[in-house]
Amino acid sequence: MSGALEHLRVLDLTRVLAGPWATQLFADLGAEVIKVERPQGGDDTRGWGPPYPKNADGREIEDAAYFFAANRGKKSVTIDIAAPRGAALVRELAARSDVVIENYKVGDMRRYGLDYASLGGVNPRLVYCSITGFGQTGPYKDRAGYDFIIQGMGGLMSITGEADEVAGGGPMKVGVAIDDLMTGMYATTAILAALAHRDRTGEGQYIDLALLDVQVAALANQNMNYLTTGRSPRRMGNAHPNIVPYQMFATADGAINLGVGNDKQFQKFCLVADLECLAADSRFATKSARVANRQLLIPRIAQRIACQPTAHWVGELGKVGIPCGPVNDLQAVFEDPQIRSRHMKITLAHPAADSVDLVANPIKFSKTPVRYTLPPPRLGEHTGEVLRDVLGLSEAEIEKLKAGSIV
Secondary structure (H helix, E strand, O other), X not given: OOOOOOOOEEEEEOOOOXXXXXXXXXHHOOOEEEEEEOOOOOOHHHHOOOOOOEOOOOOEOOOOHHHHOOOOOEEEEEOOOOOHHHHHHHHHHHHOOOEEEEOOOOOHHHHOOOOHHHHHHHOOOOEEEEEEOOOOOXXXXXXXXXXXXXXXXXXXXXXXXXXXXXOOOOOOOOOOOHHHHXXXXXXXXXXXXXXXXXXXXXXXXXXXXXXXXHHHHOOHHHHHHHHHHOOOOOOOOOOXXXXXXXXXXXXXXXXXXXXXXXXXXXXXXXXXXXXXXXHOOOOOOOHHHHHHOHHHHHHHHHHHHOOOOHHHHHHHHHHOOOOEEEOOOHHHHHHOHHHHHOOOEEEEEEOOOXXXXXXXXXXXXXXXXXXXXXXXXXXXXXXXXXXXXXXXXOHHHHHHHHHOOOO
């Protein structure tokens, strides 16, 4: 079966995570993705270790595990875009591509003649997506913006972590670069929408995507809690601002996350937990009452849950349809029978590491399945192939470019 996007070529001028996350998704869906990297060093994340994958002899390879997380399925081409001939090569690739994604600082692409105005002039059908910390406009447009900085500026850390008055309380970042990942997903959605428009009209277009905008948009119901009341939501640890009980509880041997979303579920939970008195108590019988009286309710539930091991609660609550689950570390995640049955770990052959374990794409298609055609590439691994097969350069021309340190 063919990939859904195998008719597309994506020119990837991104590095680190937000852009590479988007282009990896395009590769999974069948697109040809050409990743242009600096001849010296390449994508920053190639060196963001340890850890580094190991080969069969137990020796670490040169690229970090971080790089492997977001770069499978791509062809790596090394080109010095600061050199006029290097920039010209990228323009030629863009003329033969459907999509360009870049995450350089505002104005950098214009200096090299690789901005949308330049590339769109030679390829009017081109969809061009720029990803920056703060966007192409506004007073912060020239600032650098890493995910951690944006999590703080965009409000996420103000609602993540324990309350100030609790031991260890204070603002806390999410344990993964969630804004980078969300921005990559928004970029993919935006590009697909622009391609749909192009299919109807023949016209490409420019997409301006900012990490800060995405972080603000992704706060979802917490945004509306503020806009509705005028009061900024507070950090509540693992608790939910609108639903009770909906948080983590310690068990006799670990912890579970419990999500009781409505009054009927609360009645079932109380029956399983031998806490029927709570379901009959007017202070807790309705969702609104439970939110208002959470300080009275949560300690009683916590005391009861702590009496039994995690497996007991997962099993018994699962029987009556109460959402709950263990709090797993990653070893437990990849040993979980559900994760195994869904084939969320894949293994690909790799020229330096023999084989590497990677995380699968979660999308399950019925007719155009996700394909894993290439492992994360070695730096410049496909330079000759792309220059020859896409641009039609001869071996002599390629050797001349190498001799001049252009590629």
